[in-house]
Amino acid sequence: MFEKDIYQLIRGLRAHKGKEREYIQSSIRECRKEIKGQDMDQKATALLKLVYLEMFGHDMSWASFNVLEVMSSPKYVQKRVGYLAAVQSFRPDTEVLMLAENLLKKDLNSPDKLMIALPLGTIPHVINASMANSLLTDLVPRLSHSNPAIRKKTIVTLYRLALVYPETLRPAWPKIKERLLDENEDPSVTAAIVNVICELGWRRPQDFLPLAPRLFELLTAGGNNWMAIKIIKLFSTLTPLEPRLVKKLLPPLTSIIKTTPAMSLLYECINGIIQGGIMEAAEGTTEGDEVARLCLSKLRAMLVVEGDPNLRYVALLAFGKITSSHADLVSQHQDVILECIDDADISIRTRALDLVVGMIHANNLQAVVERLMKQLLDSGHASNTTDPAQDYAMHDGIVPRADEEEDELQSPVQPKDPKSTQAPPLPDDYRISVIERILEMCSRDTYANMNDFEWYIQILVDLIKQCPAGLASGGYGSHLASKSQPSIADAVGAELLNVAVRVKAVRPEAAAAAQTLLLLENRQEVFPSATNGGQGVLSAAAFVAGEYASMLSDADAVLTSLLDDSSASLPAHALSSYLQALPKIFTVVTSDQQQPWTYARQSNTTLLTARIVHFLEPLTLHPDLDVQERAVEYLDLMRLASEAASNQQTNEQSDGYAEPPLLLTQAMPSLFSGMELNPVAASSLRKVPSPDELDLEAPININLNMLLQEADYDTDFEGDADEVHKLYHERPSAVVTDYQRPAAQLLEPPNKSSRSSSYQAGETEPLDGEALERKRAERRERYKDDPYYIDSQRTSGTSTPMHNILRSSNGEELDVDAIPVMELKLDNSREASDRERPANPRVASVKKPKKHFVIASDETLGGDDLPATQIAAATSSTAKAKKSLLEVDSSGLSALSLSEDAASNGASQLDIEHRQAEEEEMHKAIKEVERLRLEMQRAQERVQPRDIPEEGMVVKQKKKKKKPKVEGLDEQQVGEVNGEEGGAAVKKKKKKKKRREGDEQVDDEKGPGDGEEEASGPTKTKRKKKRQVTFDE
Amino acid sequence: MINAVLVFNNNGQPRLTKFYTQLDTAVQQRLLSEIFTLVSARPSSACNFLPLPPLLAPSTSRSSSTEQNDAPSLVTYRHYATLYFIMISTSTESPLALLDLIQVFVEALDRLFENVCELDLIFNFETLHAVLGEMMVGGVVVETGLDKVVEGVRAQGRVAKRPVNEGRMGLTQGIWAGR
Incomplete structure (x- = not known):
């Protein structure tokens, strides 16, 4: 069979225009065959081809063992392919990794520096904790390799090792430090160390304070800008711990700012001064004032400089970092920052927007909001779904295409075609964040900056038109999605509602806005057809329209819109709000007391009720419970109203003045009018005074003392101190005894109680049945008016259905005491585990007195509870801080101290x-x-x-x-x-x-x-x- | 640290993918296409920093500042003729310095291939990996000096020019058209 090398594969790919998929599939099939062969050259070539195809998304995890084979080849060229394949294709679940360990060790000890470099570059990609442990012994000696290239790579590899296995740093750190302090060390090794320290630094800054003198020396020596930037970044985490550094750092930083030609270094100096708190620390001194002035003037210059958007971006980034601490300094530059919200570049706009929110006051609010509105209006929607060309995320993979022109590939001189000058469509997430910011600015401090609410309501209505189609509202008819994920339109709706409730004066305007939003004939205009993103507002609009129905200019029309068939397919939360609004508006329309009850009015009313009933009827079967319940309730109400309306004699029938039915004029309005709605602060519930008669100190169960004595007695018997402890901490409450079915049952049939030291009489010696009965009657008499006393007979008969069931299944006359105790216990334990009562540990501890009952099976779970919940809490907290996709977690490092002196390692000791x-x-x-x-x-x-x-x-x-x-x-x-x-x-x-x-x-x-x-x-x-x-x- | 280095062309065809965390191939491709969607929509006058693509966007509130240092927060790119060079990094890297780093990367390629063009990178993607390997290991930069990078790659063996019969040579005069 003809074998292809990598060039031929690529050429073939380029030759098979339009049929790449088939070509790739056949190539992979060939590779599968070739890679299984004996010839190592062929294997390596096949692997290289697979690596190439992997770049385009073609999985090669099946070849992981072959990767290992090629890695172990003695030839460097083949080995390199193997290592590359390992880096690109090994995943955390790759099983052959265990087998690679020895190979990595061997290559690390190779005399050839090229060979050593291969595992050094690969280990960071494949390492896990167990492997780290074993590779450590081979890696650490490489720190003193004669070749600086090996040394610097080793340092970085050790850093990645430390991330998965923090203990790495114990043996490695002293050596790395030694390297750093060595003045004759190769500068690029020193730079690599500084890079690593910068990564470690923010986790444990205190460990790197002793290095400050050396780092300072490196900073002032200059030469390597990259390293200088890293050192400044590191110092900005150190200065908060060591205030003396500030004074030391100021002169060199100032001079760098003034002299350096490198913009990146200049920027990082300013950034370091800001982040390290050097500005505040040096405040008051002439040097400090000078440096603050210098920094801000440089940042301002970056914002206004023409032609370099990167500087604008980073300057805004730096401003963003000081807003929290130096809001005044930032607002001094608001003129230039405000300009940036209209920048052509969305990245810059977003940054500026973040800053602008903090600079809003009553005078500039309207101007800024209108600027943002204009932005939203002027640019079209960039809808991913409408433009298939942009919809790359939906493709299942990128196929290598052959359509590149040779000329294009070979012409690096041509700059990219300038895009059209027209404002690009705004991406949806930017749109959402603009709307969010507008709402935030306007509602800040309960509308402290708002002068004109009519204007605001108009803005809210306009914003609805700009809402992008969100996922949340996309679920037309999906009843759960919309509730769990509030869309931006929901937020706008909440604002509308908030304004309507809080600002009485604009309620008519709010009601009018709600009407505009609800009317069906406006739907096309208010919710542009391309997006249904605004639908989330309907819920709030319906509520406003219902609550302030008397202010609606055209209540009939609103009612008609609400009753439209299309409403039934709205998301559940909107629909339930609709249902609530219906009777309210209906009441307003029909409850006029002044007008006589004419035939026309009667038929109008019955018609209306009939329509509402028609609308509600299908909704009684709606899958959402809230909708269903409201539909059922109001359906009945409407039927009543309909009946009342048709039975009432009209003017014509009674030949004279006829009253409208009372149900319509009195009863129904009283359902919906009452106390006015007022905004309630979220925390106010806590401030509700507790009623005087409530005494939390009063014992709920008067028997408590007795119970405790019982417990004392019993635990003495068992001789287990832990149980006493447990009992005191998990107080047996009276309510729990309610569930004590077996114990309570035991008390009921008093016949042969000689064996059972019953629950209520536990402390005394066993009583005979008669005495027990007498005693119980006595007690019942005593507590009969005490609602908290749990009487075995009273409760067993009425309040615990479970007991009833058991009793009926066991027979009324069951003599529980006659049942062997063992069996009873088993029964109990099963019952308990079936029900999984949360009160179990308490039940168990109360039950202790029964020495035969010592352990019920669930008790173990009770003892288990503590660690289990701890674990659950721990895992849930880590799960909450969800890892970002590409994140390399370094949190393990924060637990490890680097102070290596054995004598003084107080921290690690701790x-x-x-x-x-x-x-x-x-x-x-x-x-x-x-x-x-x-x-x-x-x-x-x-x-x-x-x-x-x-x-x-x-x-x-x-x-x-x-x-x-x-x-x-x-x-x-x-x-x-x-x-x-x-x-x-x-x-x-x-x-x-x-x-x-x-x-x-x-x-x-x-x-x-x-x-x-x-x-x-x-x-x-x-x-x-x-x-x-x-x-x- | 640097979380990923990507190179793709104007059509979104990958030329180099290097992720410093282990990711599923499918997720890699998705990230690639998300970034391409973002980057290709930008006018040439825009700045070289991208907003985070949806896959990387912080799911919860953006407040937790200390933990954030581990999460990628910066997407820097440069556009050279037909190719986009992208670096995804955490906040411990300096944005402007990363732009310089990309420049060093490209200049090193240019030295090695003499007037590098996309075709060189297509056919010698192994060399592309080698250059990157000299500049950073495990997401941490080990070398920023152009000469040392080139020297390190050359030490690994002869760098092949693109196959001779693959198109005409010497057409390209300029060096770096990108910004």
């Missing part, structure tokens, strides 16, 4: 202690869980032997799942078991001391652990092993 404490806590929790689980298992063995295997398995599974979770929480980065084993190999002698401490710690903990049941032994030793490793790392 870290370790902290971790130990956490671990101990976790250890205790696990121990408790295990103990309870064991007890439960035993109890089950006693109860129902055949269940054991099944139940036992479930328990085991849980345990397995839980372990890594717990470990993961502690270690964050380490996790993997093989990583831990590897950790032992990397042990440094220096760490011996720490390790001994760790061992002692373990021994300490072993003490109390020894007293445990032997069954928990195996798991314990396993855990201990893990812990020890933790200290080693």
Whole structure:
């Protein structure tokens, strides 16, 4: 078979115009064959072709093992292809990565510097924590390689290692630091180190303070602008920690600003001064004032400079960073910043917009808003969906195309064709952000800057026309989507509503605006056909129209629009608002008391009710519950109204004046008028005074003392201090006893109670049935007026249906005490787990007095609760800070201190202690869980032997799942078991001391652990092993 | 740090994709096309900074300032004749310096290929990767000096010019038409 090399593949691609897909598919098929062959050259060529095609989105994950084969080739040219393929195609789930580890180690130790460079460039792309641990020993020595190119790459690779495995820095950092301090080091190695330190710096600035003198030296020595920028960036994170740096930095920074020809360095100096708080720190001194003046004048100059939009952009970026701290300084330059909101470039506009919001006051608000409105009006919608040419995101992949002209490819001289001068269509997200900003500016501080609300309402109506078609409102008839994602039109609607409620004077205007929005004949004009993005406002408009229906100029027309068939297909929240508005408007239209009840009026009213009924009827089956409920309610109301209207005698029938029906004139208006709606602050609910008679101190259950005594007695018996603790902290409330079905039941049939130390009489010696009955009657008498007293008979009969069911299924006369206790317990535990009551731990602790009942199966879950919720909280919090797509997480670094002196590593000591404490806590929790689980298992063995295997398995599974979770929480980065084993190999002698401490710690903990049941032994030793490793790392 | 380096032409055809985090091929392509959509809509007078594409846009509020340093926040691009060069980076990089870095990258390619054009990059994409590998490792810049970059690539072996019969040569006179 004819083999193609990479050139032929590319040429072939270019030759098969229009049939690229087929060509690629056949090429991939060829590659599949070639890559399986024995010839290494052929393998490598096939791999290179696959890498090329991967660039266009053709998956090559299936070839990962072949990648490994080519990587292991002894020939450099082939090896390079293999490594490139690994970088481009390996993903976190690539399994062969484990196999690559030894190869990487081998190549790192190669005598050839080119060979070493390959793994150095590849490791950052494929590294994971367990591999990092094992590669560390091979990487660190490369820091002192004779070739500077190797040294600088090693430094960066170590940085990426540290991101997944922070402990990397312990052995590596001292060496890196040594390199940095070495004045004879190659300048590009120094620059690489500075780059890495800049990346590390913002995570742990305090660790880099000792390096300040050297960094300062490098900054003033100059030469490398890139490095100078990085040093300034680093210093801006250091200055807040070391105020003395400010004075030291001012002269060199000032001189750089004045002299440097490099705009980037100039800008970063200003940026560093702003971000490092040097401006405030040096305020008052002549130098400080000079530097502040200098910075701002330079920034201003950047804004007004012609022909370089980049400078405008970065200057606005810098202004944006100081608005929070120096709003006054920024507003001094508002004239130039305001100009930028009309810049041709959307990136610049967006930045300017951010700044402008903070500069709004009563005098310029209207001018700025009108400028923005003009912007929105002048440019068309850039709708992704209407222009297929722009719709690249929807394609399932980019196909290499062959349509490039040779000439074009070879002519780098031609500048890009200038685009048409007409204002480009605004992208939707920019449009949305402009609308958001307008609303924000106008409503700031409860409309503090607003002078003219009529104008504002007009603006709101105009804004609706500019709303882009959002995803949220796109779901015509999708009832859930629209509610969960408020669109921008919803926000405009909320503003309209807010104004109408807050500003009484403009309510007629607001009602008129709502009418405009609702009327069907305006629909085309108000909601341009291309977009249905404005629909979200309908909900608010309908509410305003309903609430202020008396102010509508044409209520009949609004009602007709609301009743249109098309309304029924609106999103649920709009529809339910429509339904609420209907009867309100109806009332306004029909409730006139002055007019006589003529035949015309009667037929009008009945017609109207008939139409409303016709509209509502289908909606009673609407999938949205809110809509459904309102439809049902108002349907009945309308039927009543219709009946009332048709039964009322008209003028003509009664030959004289006839009153309109009372239902229409009195009853229905009173439903909807009443107290006026007022805005309520979100926090005001908290300020509602609590009623005087409410005494939170008063005991809810008078029996509490008795219960506690009971518990004391019982725990003494059990000799477990923890239980006492638990009981005190998880107070058994009276309500809970309500659920105590078995205990309550136990009390009912008083026959053979000699065996059962009943719940209510627990503390005393067992009573005979009669005495018990008497006692209970006594108590019932005593508490009969106390609503909080849970009487076993009273509650069992009425308030717990569950009990009823059980009782009826068990038979009314069931003698519970006659049932063997074991069985009863099992029953209880099953019931409990079926219902999954949240009150379980409390139930359990209250139940303690029954010594035969010691453990119900759910109690384990109760003990489990604490760590489980902790974990849940932790995971949810990390999940909340959702990682950005390309983000490389460096948060692991923040836990690691770099102060490497063994004697004075107080910080890391603290870290370790902290971790130990956490671990101990976790250890205790696990121990408790295990103990309870064991007890439960035993109890089950006693109860129902055949269940054991099944139940036992479930328990085991849980345990397995839980372990890594717990470990993961502690270690964050380490996790993997093989990583831990590897950790032992990397042990440094220096760490011996720490390790001994760790061992002692373990021994300490072993003490109390020894007293445990032997069954928990195996798991314990396993855990201990893990812990020890933790200290080693 | 730099999160990704992309090169594509005026039609959105990728010429180099380098992601410093492991991403699904499909997601890579999607990101590529999103950025191309953004970048191709810009007039030549616009600045060289793009708003974040939808895939990278922060999903929650934009407040959390400390965590943000890890997330890509800057998309810088330069347009040279038929090619777009794009760098996606975090806030620890300087926007203007990145523009210079792209310039260094392109100049290094120009040195290696003598009047580089898109065709060179199509046929020698391995060299393209090598140049990038000399300039940055794992998203951190290791070299900004033009000479050292070129020297580093040359040390790896002869850099092939585009295949001889592929189009006419020597037509191109100018150096960098882009800004």
